Amino acid sequence: MALVAFGLSVLAVFVAPAALGGVVCGHIARHQIRQSGEQGDGWALAALILGYLLILVSLAGLLLFGGFVLTMFGIMAFTV
Numbered sequence: 900m901a902l903v904a905f906g907l908s909v910l911a912v913f914v915a916p917a918a919l920g921g922v923v924c925g926h927i928a929r930h931q932i933r934q935s936g937e938q939g940d941g942w943a944l945a946a947l948i949l950g951y952l953l954i955l956v957s958l959a960g961l962l963l964f965g966g967f968v969l970t971m972f973g974i975m976a977f978t979v
Contacts, residue, residue, distance in 0.1 A: 900928035901939035904946035911953045918957065921950035 901924075908921030925946035932940045 900924055900931060901942035901946065904928050905942045905949070908946040908949040908953065911950060915953070915957045918950045918953040921946050922954070925950060 904921050904924035904927075906921075907917045907924060911918035911921055925943045928943035928946070929940060931937070932943060
């Protein structure tokens with residue numbers, strides 16, 4: 900499960916919604932690893948860090964893009 904989480908988080912570089920799957924699978928993997936004592940906690944933690952980071956970057960990009968669009972519409976409203 901930890902490798903699936905990491906794979907989804909890496910895939911999120913190209914497909915942003917995959918970061919949500921990486922975060923969810925990462926939390927599930929860490930819970931399972933703590934209960935069973937198996938290895939892979941590092942992979943799950945890396946998936947969580949990467950997933951949350953990419954979600955943050957995606958949201959920042961959306962906010963910046965929205966700000967640029969609103970600015971352009973504001974400039975167009977005053978120039979017409």
